[in-house]
Amino acid sequence: MTANGDGRRTTLRQVAQAAGVSTATVTRTLQNSPRVDPDTRQRVTAAIKQLGYTPNPMARSLRVGGREGAVGLVTGGFTNLFQAGVAAGAERELRRSGLNLIIGTTDGDPSREPELARAMTDRRVSALMMMPDGDERGFLSAEHTFGTPVILIGRPALGLDADVVLTQDDESVRTATTQLLELGHRRIAALAGRTDTFPARQRLAGHRTALADHGVADDPDLVVTDLVGTGRASAAVAGLMHLPSPPTAVIALNLGISDGVLLDRISHHRGYAFIAFDESELYTGLGVSAVVRDPQEIGRQAALLALARHQDPEGPGRTVTVSSRLVRRGTGENPLS
Amino acid sequence: MTANGDGRRTTLRQVAQAAGVSTATVTRTLQNSPRVDPDTRQRVTAAIKQLGYTPNPMARSLRVGGREGAVGLVTGGFTNLFQAGVAAGAERELRRSGLNLIIGTTDGDPSREPELARAMTDRRVSALMMMPDGDERGFLSAEHTFGTPVILIGRPALGLDADVVLTQDDESVRTATTQLLELGHRRIAALAGRTDTFPARQRLAGHRTALADHGVADDPDLVVTDLVGTGRASAAVAGLMHLPSPPTAVIALNLGISDGVLLDRISHHRGYAFIAFDESELYTGLGVSAVVRDPQEIGRQAALLALARHQDPEGPGRTVTVSSRLVRRGTGENPLS
DNA sequence: CATCTAGATGTAATCGATGACATGAGCCAG
DNA sequence: CTGGCTCATGTCATCGATTACATCTAGATG
Numbered sequence: 186m187t188a189n190g191d192g193r194r195t196t197l198r199q200v201a202q203a204a205g206v207s208t209a210t211v212t213r214t215l216q217n218s219p220r221v222d223p224d225t226r227q228r229v230t231a232a233i234k235q236l237g238y239t240p241n242p243m244a245r246s247l248r249v250g251g252r253e254g255a256v257g258l259v260t261g262g263f264t265n266l267f268q269a270g271v272a273a274g275a276e277r278e279l280r281r282s283g284l285n286l287i288i289g290t291t292d293g294d295p296s297r298e299p300e301l302a303r304a305m306t307d308r309r310v311s312a313l314m315m316m317p318d319g320d321e322r323g324f325l326s327a328e329h330t331f332g333t334p335v336i337l338i339g340r341p342a343l344g345l346d347a348d349v350v351l352t353q354d355d356e357s358v359r360t361a362t363t364q365l366l367e368l369g370h371r372r373i374a375a376l377a378g379r380t381d382t383f384p385a386r387q388r389l390a391g392h393r394t395a396l397a398d399h400g401v402a403d404d405p406d407l408v409v410t411d412l413v414g415t416g417r418a419s420a421a422v423a424g425l426m427h428l429p430s431p432p433t434a435v436i437a438l439n440l441g442i443s444d445g446v447l448l449d450r451i452s453h454h455r456g457y458a459f460i461a462f463d464e465s466e467l468y469t470g471l472g473v474s475a476v477v478r479d480p481q482e483i484g485r486q487a488a489l490l491a492l493a494r495h496q497d498p499e500g501p502g503r504t505v506t507v508s509s510r511l512v513r514r515g516t517g518e519n520p521l522s
Numbered sequence: 523m524t525a526n527g528d529g530r531r532t533t534l535r536q537v538a539q540a541a542g543v544s545t546a547t548v549t550r551t552l553q554n555s556p557r558v559d560p561d562t563r564q565r566v567t568a569a570i571k572q573l574g575y576t577p578n579p580m581a582r583s584l585r586v587g588g589r590e591g592a593v594g595l596v597t598g599g600f601t602n603l604f605q606a607g608v609a610a611g612a613e614r615e616l617r618r619s620g621l622n623l624i625i626g627t628t629d630g631d632p633s634r635e636p637e638l639a640r641a642m643t644d645r646r647v648s649a650l651m652m653m654p655d656g657d658e659r660g661f662l663s664a665e666h667t668f669g670t671p672v673i674l675i676g677r678p679a680l681g682l683d684a685d686v687v688l689t690q691d692d693e694s695v696r697t698a699t700t701q702l703l704e705l706g707h708r709r710i711a712a713l714a715g716r717t718d719t720f721p722a723r724q725r726l727a728g729h730r731t732a733l734a735d736h737g738v739a740d741d742p743d744l745v746v747t748d749l750v751g752t753g754r755a756s757a758a759v760a761g762l763m764h765l766p767s768p769p770t771a772v773i774a775l776n777l778g779i780s781d782g783v784l785l786d787r788i789s790h791h792r793g794y795a796f797i798a799f800d801e802s803e804l805y806t807g808l809g810v811s812a813v814v815r816d817p818q819e820i821g822r823q824a825a826l827l828a829l830a831r832h833q834d835p836e837g838p839g840r841t842v843t844v845s846s847r848l849v850r851r852g853t854g855e856n857p858l859s
Numbered sequence: 860c861a862t863c864t865a866g867a868t869g870t871a872a873t874c875g876a877t878g879a880c881a882t883g884a885g886c887c888a889g
Numbered sequence: 890c891t892g893g894c895t896c897a898t899g900t901c902a903t904c905g906a907t908t909a910c911a912t913c914t915a916g917a918t919g
Contacts, residue, residue: 194668196875207899212877222897239644243580243590244875247904253580255624255645262610269606273599276627280638285624285645287592290613301617307576308592308622331531415803441803448807451788466752466778467804470785533905544869549907559867581905584874 195238204232215240246309252333255285256491257305258314259298262290265440267463268316270480271338271487275314278488284311295319306333312491314338318382334494336487340383342502348490349504350483354384357476357509358391358438359398361460364511365434366399369521370458374407374425374432376418376446378439385410388438388462407432418445426455433521434458440465447473450516460517474517478509532575541569552577583646589670592622593828594642595651596635599627602777604800605653607817608675608824612651615825621648632656643670649828651675655719671831673824677720679839685827686841687820691721694813694846695728695775696735698797701848702771703736706858707795711744711762711769713755713783715776722747725775725799744769755782763792770858771795777802784810787853797854811854815846 201208206225213221214229221229232238246253256279260268276286287310289301295318302324305313312334315325322345325335335347342349365373375392377385389408396403406428412418418441425432426449435457437443443461447468450459461468461475468475486505493503511517538545543562550558551566558566569575583590593616597605613623624647626638632655639661642650649671652662659682662672672684679686702710712729714722726745733740743765749755755778762769763786772794774780780798784805787796798805798812805812823842830840848854 197877198875208876209878209900210898213898216877220897225897239640241584241875242645243584244904245877247578247580247584247906248875248877250904263600263606264603264610266601266603266606269600269603269609272606272625273601273627276625277629280626283641285626285641287622287624288609288613289617289622290610292614303576304620304622308579415807419807444803445807448804451808466781466802467785470752470756470782471789534907535905545906546870546908547868550868553907557867562867578905581874582907584876585905585907587874 194241195236197238197240200229200232200236200238203236204228252311253309254283255287255308255310256312256314256488257287257289257302257308257310258316259289259291259301259305260316261293261318265463266465267440267478267480271316271484274481274484275488275491276484277481278485279491282492284492291318293318295321299324302330306330309333312336312494314487314491316340318379320381320383332498334491334498336490338483338487342504346502348487348494348502350487350490351504351506352478352483352509353506354476354478354509355387355391355394357511358388358436358462359395360511361436361474361476361517362392362395363398364513364517365436365458365460366395366401368434368458368519370434371401371521372404372407372430372432373401373434373436374409374422375436376412376421376438376442377408377410378412378442380410385438392436392438412442412445415441415445415448418442419448420445422446422449423453426453426457432457434460434519436460437462439463443468443473443475447471456519456522458517458519458521460511469514472515474514475512476509477512479507483507531578532573534575534577537566537569537573537575540573541565589648590646591620592624592645592647593649593651593825594624594626594639594645594647595653596626596628596638596642597653598630598655602800603802604777604815604817608653608821611818611821612825612828613821614818615822616828619829621829628655630655632658636661639667643667646670649673649831651824651828653677655716657718657720669835671828671835673827675820675824679841683839685824685831685839687824687827688841688843689815689820689846690843691725691813691815691846692728692731694848695725695773695799696732697848698773698811698813698854699729699732700735701850701854702773702795702797703732703738705771705795705856707771708738708858709741709744709767709769710738710771710773711746711759712773713749713758713775713779714745714747715749715779717747722775729773729775749779749782752778752782752785755779756785757782759783759786760790763790763794769794771797771856773797774799776800780805780810780812784808793856793859795854795856795858797848806851809852811851812849813846814849816844820844 197208197211201211211229214226242254263269279286291297298317314336316338322343325345337347337349377389409421435446437446440463461473464477486507534545534548538548548566551563600606616623628634635654651673653675659680662682674684674686714726746758749758772783774783777800798810801814
């Protein structure tokens with residue numbers, strides 16, 4: 186592990202010189218080609234170690250024309266543990282294959298998605314994982330990404346030929362609402378976030394399907410959407426509880442809202458049945474039932490799809506489904522009293 | 523915005539051909555060199571637009587020898603919003619300057635720090651931001667990083683000549699404990715995480731300083747360390763409350779522990795004074811007082827230091843301090859009854 | 860009118876690694 | 890003794906962009 190003076194590193198050429206061979210031989214050694222004499226290999230290896238040489242990945246990718254040893258991930262932000270978990274899960278899997286993860290956030294502004302995607306493809310990432318808030322997909326088409334494989338996470342392809350990692354949020358929410366219905370609840374409030382995003386619509390659909398399955402009318406008063414922020418969700422619940430005929434159960438359709446409902450429940454000592462969405466440190470301890478996704482696994486699956494594209498860059502888009510499930514811890518199992 | 527057939531992109535040479543000039547002229551146009559005729563510039567610009575050309579950053583960095591347009595961030599993981607917030611804050615600031623953020627996680631294993639750092643420097647990141655769990659710094663020395671600037675986040679340089687973003691956790695915790703003391707509390711429990719990390723030690727030191735300032739003996743029974751996980755923290759508090767002489771106030775020294783204490787407080791309806799550490803969605807609504815850091819700002823400052831190194835790669839290490847503060851919301855303001 | 864100068868543009872080497880192709884040594888069969 | 894073959898290794902063009910240096914043109918100067 187020897188460094189040389191300034192910031193300049195050992196190059197393959199220097200290794201070749203030190204070992205008294207040509208650069209081609211060093212490359213061959215590096216690639217474990219059989220066409221190299223054991224003695225020579227020995228000398229080269231020694232020189233590499235002695236000079237602390239590591240190849241320049243940029244020069245390599247330039248030459249082989251392939252893509253860089255990195256994968257991009259574009260999200261709306263890292264404001265919740267779900268997004269962070271996806272990133273962590275993806276990064277872990279990519280690292281096993283020696284790839285790096287480059288992240289970009291739109292800060293919740295979908296109009297920035299194209300430029301971020303472009304910045305990633307310009308960097309020649311070998312795949313682009315996207316959790317877009319917007320429904321626009323045009324800028325992800327093969328012509329615009331120059332063939333960079335795209336993996337959509339938790340979002341539908343909407344006509345784009347891309348790999349997709351989906352969670353069956355609609356199914357899980359349906360299970361959750363169904364459970365509440367079977368416990369006798371008829372007035373079930375559903376609180377959702379921005380309905381201009383796919384997940385919100387998907388989850389609401391699951392809720393409505395369950396209601397329809399049981400022939401329960403969908404009371405518009407009990408569906409509150411576009412709730413952004415814990416405080417607003419909390420206030421919305423409080424409002425619902427003052428209805429002439431308040432809900433006896435509440436289902437939250439994202440993490441921030443779940444926290445808001447929980448807040449209302451704790452601070453007003455209310456006992457309505459409650460099913461949250463996603464995980465938070467406190468939910469286990471507080472016995473909060475929740476529809477739970479595994480963000481790390483979702484990230485991992487996205488990474489695996491990205492890696493698979495190394496083998497088969499051209500094949501048709503694959504869809505992987507990661508299950509989400511209802512975790513029963515108490516608050517969602519209160520029968521209607 | 524025209525794409526050409528396969529994944530192969532427009533190169534500078536093709537632009538030159540289309541515009542009927544040499545590659546050098548295209549480069550000059552791209553760099554706004556004054557040494558290019560307005561007419562020519564016009565033709566080149568048109569060709570660039572028509573072919574949808576964007577430069578290959580890899581080829582560029584290879585030639586200019588400089589570093590890549592990306593900065594690395596190595597953390598223990600993205601298991602809490604603090605780490606995610608730092609990443610988000612850094613990414614946002616870097617993006618303003620057209621730089622990307624590459625992340626790497628050790629999954630809490632400090633022995634992986636060197637290899638991750640190495641992977642980043644091999645990629646020629648223009649700076650390396652580290653939130654190491656370990657105290658080892660040797661692998662970050664200039665000889666090992668080939669002059670890649672290093673920015674430590676929330677960790678001391680320990681002799682390394684690097685930029686540092688520090689938070690005055692010790693001061694803030696001291697303020698918190700002092701407040702409890704001034705409210706009359708004398709039996710104040712402090713719960714900390716892994717003491718083999720700097721932040722835990724720093725925060726404990728703040729707590730002890732406050733006790734010493736007020737001539738209060740430091741009862742070893744009231745300091746519980748190496749608590750990992752919310753459940754363990756919760757159990758630890760429960761244990762403390764069964765002491766012959768239980769604490770009347772509790773101060774938590776990291777986010778996971780804060781959640782654990784909060785859990786105990788809510789589920790056992792206990793009224794001890796409580797000061798948490800860091801933020802969680804619920805703390806505001808539940809009136810939980812806390813020592814709060816601004817992770818986004820910390821990440822932003824780290825990014826700014828990284829960017830500053832572009833100008834002055836050689837200067838001595840700078841230290842930036844981001845203040846943390848006690849946010850009073852109620853649970854930390856209960857006087858001793 | 861010859862020459863100089865400044866400005867515009869072209870030529871070609873270069874960054875570090877790779878790989879198609881060329882070379883050279885050693886061996887065997889005829 | 891020589892053609893033919895194999896294995897180890899070297900040579901050099903290449904990836905895309907940059908830049909030092911060379912070249913050329915047109916207008917200015919004596």
